[in-house]
Amino acid sequence: MYNLGVFQTIAIDDIVYSTNILRNPRQSLDQLAVSIMQRGLIHPVVVRPKNNEYRYELIAGYRRFEACKRLGMQKIICHIVDVDDKEAYEISITENVQQQTMSPIEEAIAFKRYIETFGWGGVSDLARKIGKSQEYVSKRIKLLSLPESLQKDIAQGKINVSTAEELFPLSNTEIAENLGDYILENNLSAKEARRVVKVFKENFKDLDVSLDKSNNELEFLLPRQLTEEYIDDNNSSSANQSELLFRVANPLLKRCALGIRLSLRNIDDIIGDIEDDRASSTLDSFWITKELLMQHRIRLHEQLDQLLRQASKLKNLQKLQAL
Template sequence: MLMEFVDSSVVEQIEIKMIRPSQFAIRDKFQKNDPEFETLVNSIREHGLLQPILIRPLTLGFEIVAGHRRFNACKNLRWRYVPAKIRELTDKQAYEIQLTENIQRKAMDPLEEAEAFRRYIVDFGWGGMTELAKKIGKSEEYVSHHMQLLKLPDDIKERIANRSLNVSQAIEIAQIPQEKQSLIVEHIMNNKLTVRQIRELKSVLHDDGNGADDMACVASPRARGPIIAKKTYLTLKIALNRLDNLINEVHNTVEPDQRAEIIGFLMGVRLKVHSLIDDSIRFKNNSMKK
């Protein structure tokens, strides 16, 4: 017979000065001028604190486990006491509760999540990706992919933080060699590439193998010609890849009596694109010599 979980916590009015923030705080960013925080303050002022904060007892006083924003809102209202649920928890349990709450509330950006995962696994050594994924209700792939974001250079991380680059795009970038990341992110931003298009571009870069040429182009501020030539080459390679996908699609979906004409047309286009690729390679090589 399975035993049911028994919540042994109690709810008490605890003096605010006896409560301190968590030593394992998941989020470092807290701004009192945040409009959402002001809305929370006004809601608590009008309706009271509908959900007590969660705290755990320490040798001296208590530590917040969940409800930092609610606690700060009550403090902002100059409350002396705050309703709190008190529960005995280990450091690991307290961290897991904080992390799960913030993920469910979507309160963290992707880099904050990644850093929280890294601390759990690497700094504190509380478990691997599999265990952490189970604790927070996410897949192991989700945890692994987010942690890869931490390996990205600072300029790309900044784009993630200001939301000019979404997490799906960033994860794709994190999976290519570092020497090509800065070049590819510029191409993605300028051309507004989807995740599928980024994967096609990655395939092209893998086949091309000209990372050294790319870095030479980026290194010289005067060498815009080679950069444009490289972008042209990549764009044409992507177009060739898509044409091949279309040809395969025709083979699988079009009736035989129409198939020959369509494939003939696509093969003609493919031949022209191939010729343009050859031209772009020649132009790129000439530009690199100048």
């Protein structure tokens, strides 16, 4: 990508950081500093001339540069290239990907900036530049659609990427987060995670819990069914299956129940308001409105009862399996 340019020793004080450089401060510089002290700087850092200044901007080699500074070096060998902002970012991202100095989440953020923030090209363009497949780039970016807690676990290496990718089919953030916790605690493989996700897609495909910001009301649909046959896995015990179901489904059922209770409270408030304004309303409009509200109230109570029965059944199943 940048085979042209010149190699030259430059004073460290004459090198400044690029605003777009991909840094990785979480990795220790100790071993790298020892290696440079013993063997010298094998791979020069990459810089470009600053416009209208007798200084240089660091493009790639942040950790090597920091290690040399730590060693008290006054000068450093540099590969000087004349490139624009887009090319400079491509150099930086390519080196970091090839040397695997970034976490998967850091890669995802860098890829997304290239494509969406800067608008320098699409997935295929970036994939070609960094020598990776389009699928690799797309899946990395899709990691950013997972809950933040899962992204943190991925960045810290607690959950590997292939396992985390199995959660992509889950559109419900809360389910994905709870399943992620279960996968982490039980050290599930990607294959096992895929099986678990498949089960929940099949058994909870009608469950959708979301907060409608326009009216600040909780919208919900009840789960299609709760049965004892959730996981077809000969290697998993019934107790583990029950634990998984209780872990993921119970918070959702509670959240749905809360939404219903809030709706009931709102209906009661509205009924109280129209009764206060009864004198200013026609007799027919008052009773029609109140009757409609009461019918909605009855249906909500029926849904709440069904939810509580589902939750009770799930809790009893967990107790039985624990015996």
